[in-house]
Amino acid sequence: MQEYVQNFDFSEYLPAALAWATNILLAALILILGLWISGKAYKAVYGIGKKYERLDDTLFRFFGSVARYIILAFVLIAVLNRFGVETTSIVALIGAAGLAVGLALQGAMSNLAAGVMLLIFRPYKVDDFIDAAGQFGKVTEVDLFTTILQTFDNQKIIVPNSQIWGQQITNHSFHEIRGVDMTFGVAYKENTDDARKVIDEVLAAHPHILKTPAPFVEVSALNNSSVDFIVRPFCKGEHYFDILYSVPEQMKKALDKANIEIPFPHRKVIVVKED
Incomplete structure (x- = not known):
C-alpha cells in the first residue's frame, strides 16, 4: 500500500483540483457580492418611496423586491456557469415557467397591475x-x-x-372642506324671505358649519306643490355626515316653530253621486 501511494502521481490531478478550488472561491465571491448588491438595490429603490411623502411605501417595497430577485437570478446563473452548467436552457426554462404562471394567474396579474397604478397615481x-x-x-x-x-x-x-x-x-375626503347639498321645500303661500331667514338661522347655529365659505341658500325649483330651496352649507370633511343627518331634523323643527308649512303631496278625490 505504501509503495502504491509513493508511486501515485498527484501532479496529474492537481490542475483539476486547483480549477475546482478556483471555481468554488469565485462562485462564493460572486454569491457574496450578488447578495450585497441585491440588498443595496432593494434599499435604494425603497429609499425613493421614503424620500417623497406622496409616493407609497408599499409600491416601492414591491419594486425593491423585484430588483433584488432579478439580481439574485443573474447571480445564480453566474454561479452555475462557473461550474460548467449550461445556463441557456435554464434561462429558457425560467422564461417558460414565468409565462405559464402568468397565464395561470391572469386575474391576480390584473389586480397587481391595477394595484401598481393605484399606488402610483394615488386617487x-x-x-x-x-x-x-x-x-x-x-x-x-x-x-x-x-x-x-x-x-x-x-x-x-x-x-x-x-x-x-x-x-x-x-x-369624499380629497378636499379638506366639503359642501353638503340638501333640498327643503315650503308651501307656495309662504314668504320665501321668511323661509330663507329660518334656514339661515339653523345653519348659523350649527357648530360644525363654517362661516367661510358662506352657506349657499337659493330657490332651486318651483315644483307642483312646493317651492324648493337648495341648501349647501360647508364643513370640514370629517363633519360631512354629521351635518347631512342632523340638519334636516333641525330644519323641520325650526320651520314648524315659525309656522312655515312644509308641503306634502295631496290627492283630491271627487265623488260623483248619481241621481
Missing part, C-alpha cells in the same frame, strides 16, 4: 372615504392586489383592485 389613501366598485366606506388598507374598506356598520369589505381601476372613483 385615494388610507383613512379616505371613497365610493368605488359599487362600495362605500373608509379605506383601511391598500396593497398591490386589494383595497380594504370599513363600512359605517363596521363591516370589512375586500375589493380587488381590478374592479376599482378603470371605473369611476369618488373620493
Whole structure:
C-alpha cells in the first residue's frame, strides 16, 4: 500500500483540483457580492418611496423586491456557469415557467397591475372615504392586489383592485372642506324671505358649519306643490355626515316653530253621486 501511494502521481490531478478550488472561491465571491448588491438595490429603490411623502411605501417595497430577485437570478446563473452548467436552457426554462404562471394567474396579474397604478397615481389613501366598485366606506388598507374598506356598520369589505381601476372613483375626503347639498321645500303661500331667514338661522347655529365659505341658500325649483330651496352649507370633511343627518331634523323643527308649512303631496278625490 505504501509503495502504491509513493508511486501515485498527484501532479496529474492537481490542475483539476486547483480549477475546482478556483471555481468554488469565485462562485462564493460572486454569491457574496450578488447578495450585497441585491440588498443595496432593494434599499435604494425603497429609499425613493421614503424620500417623497406622496409616493407609497408599499409600491416601492414591491419594486425593491423585484430588483433584488432579478439580481439574485443573474447571480445564480453566474454561479452555475462557473461550474460548467449550461445556463441557456435554464434561462429558457425560467422564461417558460414565468409565462405559464402568468397565464395561470391572469386575474391576480390584473389586480397587481391595477394595484401598481393605484399606488402610483394615488386617487385615494388610507383613512379616505371613497365610493368605488359599487362600495362605500373608509379605506383601511391598500396593497398591490386589494383595497380594504370599513363600512359605517363596521363591516370589512375586500375589493380587488381590478374592479376599482378603470371605473369611476369618488373620493369624499380629497378636499379638506366639503359642501353638503340638501333640498327643503315650503308651501307656495309662504314668504320665501321668511323661509330663507329660518334656514339661515339653523345653519348659523350649527357648530360644525363654517362661516367661510358662506352657506349657499337659493330657490332651486318651483315644483307642483312646493317651492324648493337648495341648501349647501360647508364643513370640514370629517363633519360631512354629521351635518347631512342632523340638519334636516333641525330644519323641520325650526320651520314648524315659525309656522312655515312644509308641503306634502295631496290627492283630491271627487265623488260623483248619481241621481
